[in-house]
Each structure stands twice: as C-alpha cells, then as structure tokens.
Amino acid sequence: MDQKIVLFTILGMTVVTYLPRVLPVWLLSSRSLPPVVVAWLRHVPVAVLAAMLLPSLVAQEGQLALNVDNLFLWAALPTFLVAWKSNGIFAPVLVGMALMAAARYFLGM
Amino acid sequence: MDDLVSRESVKLGDSWAEGLRLAFPVMLGYIPVGFAFGVLAQKFGLSPLNALLMSLLVYAGSSQYIAIGLLAASAPWLSVVFTTFVVNLRMMLMSAALSPFLRAWSKPELALFAQQLTDETFAVHATQFAAAPPEKRTVFIINMGAQASWVLGTWLGLLGGQLVPNVEQFGLDYALPALFIALLLMQIKNRVQVAVAIATGLLSVGLLLLGMDQWNVIVAALIGATAGVVMESWTKK
Numbered sequence: 001m002d003q004k005i006v007l008f009t010i011l012g013m014t015v016v017t018y019l020p021r022v023l024p025v026w027l028l029s030s031r032s033l034p035p036v037v038v039a040w041l042r043h044v045p046v047a048v049l050a051a052m053l054l055p056s057l058v059a060q061e062g063q064l065a066l067n068v069d070n071l072f073l074w075a076a077l078p079t080f081l082v083a084w085k086s087n088g089i090f091a092p093v094l095v096g097m098a099l100m101a102a103a104r105y106f107l108g109m
Numbered sequence: 110m111d112d113l114v115s116r117e118s119v120k121l122g123d124s125w126a127e128g129l130r131l132a133f134p135v136m137l138g139y140i141p142v143g144f145a146f147g148v149l150a151q152k153f154g155l156s157p158l159n160a161l162l163m164s165l166l167v168y169a170g171s172s173q174y175i176a177i178g179l180l181a182a183s184a185p186w187l188s189v190v191f192t193t194f195v196v197n198l199r200m201m202l203m204s205a206a207l208s209p210f211l212r213a214w215s216k217p218e219l220a221l222f223a224q225q226l227t228d229e230t231f232a233v234h235a236t237q238f239a240a241a242p243p244e245k246r247t248v249f250i251i252n253m254g255a256q257a258s259w260v261l262g263t264w265l266g267l268l269g270g271q272l273v274p275n276v277e278q279f280g281l282d283y284a285l286p287a288l289f290i291a292l293l294l295m296q297i298k299n300r301v302q303v304a305v306a307i308a309t310g311l312l313s314v315g316l317l318l319l320g321m322d323q324w325n326v327i328v329a330a331l332i333g334a335t336a337g338v339v340m341e342s343w344t345k346k
Contacts, residue, residue, distance in 0.1 A: 001153075001154035001155065001180065003155075003159055003179070005160075005186055005223075006155055006156070006159045006180060007159055008164070008186055009168060009176070009180065009186040009190060010162055010167060011166075011168045011187050012121070012186065012187075012189075012190035012193075013163070013166075013172065013176060013189070013190055013193040014133065014166040014167050016190055016191075016193055016194035016197065017167050017168075017169050017172065017193060017194075017197045017200065018168040018223065018224060020194075020197060020198055020199075020200040020201040020204065021197075021200045021201075021203075021204055021205065021223040021224065021226045022219070022220060022223035022224070023201070023204070024201050024202075024205035024208055024221055025204040025205070025208045025211060025219050025222070026216065026219055026220070028205055028208035028209075029208040029209070029212050029219060030212065031216065033160060033209070036208060037322045039234060039338050039341060040201050040334050040337075040338050041166065041205055041206045041208070041209060041334075042206075042337075043302070043305055043333070043334040043335075043337030043338060044202050044203070044205065044206035044330065044334045045203075045206055045231075045232070045235035045236075045296050046293065046296050046297060046302050046305050046306050046309070046333075047201060047202075047305055047306075047309040047327070047329070047330040047331075047333035047334040047337065048110065048199060048202055048206070048231070048330045049232055049235075049289060049292060049296065049306075050262045050293060050305070050306040050307070050309040050310035050313070050333065051291065051310060051312070051313035051325070051327075051330045051333065052139045052199075052289065052313070052325045052326055053286070053289045053293055053310065054229060054310030054311065054313055054314050055310075055313050055314050055317045055325065055326075056286055056289075057272070057286065058314055059314060059317055059318070060183075062317060062318070062322055063318070064134045064314070066299065067203060068173070072283070072286060076263060076286065076290060077153070079283075079286075079287045079290050079291075080290055083287075083290050083291040083294045083295075084294055087294075087295065088291065089131070089134050089233075089288060089292065089295075091173040092287050092288075092290060092291040093134045093137065093284055093287045093288050093291065095287070096280070096283045096284070096290070097137075097169075097279065097280035097281060097283050097284055097287065097289030098280060098281075099280065100280030100282070100283040101278065101279050101280035102280075103226075104277060104278060104280070104315035105278075
C-alpha cells in the first residue's frame with residue numbers, strides 16, 4: 001500500500017467530512033430561521049438517532065437478524081427498560097455492557 | 110469578594126464534572142472501537158502514522174472502517190473519498206440541528222466544535238441543549254475527551270492487538286448502542302416524537318435491507334423529521 005496515496009486519501013476524507021460538519025452550523029447559527037425550519041430541526045435529533053440505532057440492533061451485515069443469537073437486539077430490551085426508569089445514561093450503559101458480558105460468558109457466544 | 114470567587118470556582122468545578130460525567134460513556138465506547146480500528150488498519154497495511162492521522166482528522170468511525178477496507182481492496186482514492194462523503198453526509202443534519210443553540214458562539218469556536226462533531230457527541234449535546242443552554246466548557250470537555258479516547262484507542266490498537274484481551278468479553282462493544290438507547294429515550298418527550306422515532310427507525314432498516322446501506326440514515330432522517338412537522342401540524346388543528 002502506497003502510504004502517500006493513503007495520506008492523500010485521508011486529506012480528501014477530512015475535507016468531505018468536515019464540510020457537512022461545519023457548513024450548517026456556520027451558516028445557520030447567525031441567522032433567524034423561519035418557524036417551520038426550526039420545528040423541523042427540532043425533530044432531527046430523534047429522527048437521526050432512531051435511524052442509526054434501530055439498524056444496529058435488528059440488522060447484521062445488511063440482513064435482518066431477529067435470531068436468538070443476535071445479542072445486540074435482546075440486550076436492548078432490558079437496557080431500554082433501565083434507560084426508561086433511570087432517565088440517565090450511566091445505568092443503561094453499565095447494564096447493557098454487563099448483560100452482553102454475562103450472555104457471552106454463560107452462553108458461550 | 111470571597112463569596113464571588115468561591116461561587117465561580119464551584120461553577121468551574123461543576124462544568125468539569127458535568128463534562129467528564131457526560132464524556133465518560135462515550136469514551137468507554139470509543140476506546141475499544143478505536144482500538145479495533147487500530148488493529149484492523151495495521152492489518153490492512155496502513156502505516157501507524159496514517160492510521161492515527163485518520164482517527165484525528167477524519168474522526169468518523171464507520172467511514173474509517175469502510176475506507177480502510179476499500180484501500181486494502183486497492184479502490185481508487187477518489188472512490189474512497191466519495192464513499193466517505195456519502196456516509197458522513199448525515200453530519201449536515203446534526204450540525205444544522207444544533208445550530209439554533211449556538212447563536213452566541215464565535216466562528217472559531219464553531220469551527221472547532223464542528224471538527225469534533227460525531228454521532229455520539231451530537232446525541233449527548235442534543236439531549237443537553239434541549240434541557241439547558243450550552244455551557245462552552247462542558248461542551249468542549251465532552252468533545253476533547255471523546256476525540257482523545259478515539260485517537261488513544263487507535264494508538265493502543267496499533268501497539269498490539271494480540272496483547273490485549275478481547276473487548277467483547279467485557280461487553281465494551283455495547284457501550285455505544287446502550288448510550289444511544291438512553292439518549293434517544295431522553296429526547297422523546299411527546300407522542301409525535303414516539304411516532305417519529307419508530308417510523309424513522311423502521312424506514313432506516315427498510316432502506317438498509319433494500320441495499321441503500323450508505324444512504325439509509327440520512328434519507329430516513331430527512332423523511333422522519335419532515336413527517337414529525339406534518340404530524341405536529343395535525344395535532345395542533
């Protein structure tokens with residue numbers, strides 16, 4: 001692998017990743033936006049988080065994986081409950097990790 | 110005077126504690142995922158310096174994994190850059206969504222903030238900003254901690270994947286999904302948002318299964334947020 005080409009690629013990746021990161025906040029934060037846009041932006045966090053989370057739980061390598069050995073999915077149910085009850089981030093993260101570790105240890109998965 | 114100083118220092122301590130408290134779960138997730146990236150980058154033939162530079166400059170997990178796979182398969186650099194662009198286009202939505210909260214920030218602060226914006230830091234900030242105006246120090250502690258742990262994880266992975274036990278054994282690979290579950294729930298305050306979350310999640314899965322594996326997140330989120338505005342206008346009538 002030619003490391004100079006890799007470096008070149010990394011710089012290109014940096015630019016195309018930085019632009020969508022910086023342009024919206026740079027251009028929009030100093031402007032007053034129409035109410036409908038503000039309303040739309042308020043829905044973006046929930047929409048983006050759900051769009052990223054659900055595939056990571058129910059799909060593996062582009063295929064639906066509702067099988068019993070998809071631990072990511074089954075550990076999500078108690079993690080969800082703990083998150084709901086605790087309304088914090090610590091407890092669900094620790095419970096989720098502990099469940100994964102325990103499932104792998106006891107089920108040998 | 111004394112009172113003022115002590116009150117100020119309490120506040121300083123608070124923003125540090127708050128920043129570290131919020132950064133911790135992200136860091137817990139970033140170190141092992143960064144570690145795995147470091148191991149793989151080396152295996153795929155990246156020089157350690159390039160692997161570290163990628164984690165520092167690009168700093169976007171899933172696109173880094175895709176990129177090293179493509180590079181190892183001798184894909185042309187332009188196609189690697191284009192794929193990265195598509196995969197990371199979702200950042201536009203996150204950057205836009207946080208912009209109304211950052212009106213008082215200077216351009217250099219925004220430029221630095223944007224460089225450190227990731228899925229996870231976005232999720233943390235969006236949850237925090239909805240509850241209280243952003244505290245700059247807290248925000249940057251979270252961002253610096255997250256980025257440092259990503260680069261540190263990469264570096265540890267480069268040092269030697271074989272020397273360290275399997276991270277899955279400790280469930281560390283579940284830190285980020287669990288964090289997402291928690292942050293999504295904290296964002297949801299009403300029925301419209303429940304509907305948006307379910308519909309967008311299902312749409313994203315559907316698009317993924319149809320083979321849109323790089324577009325599913327942004328397309329689903331655009332449609333989901335729009336549906337949210339439409340549903341809101343129904344409930345108001």
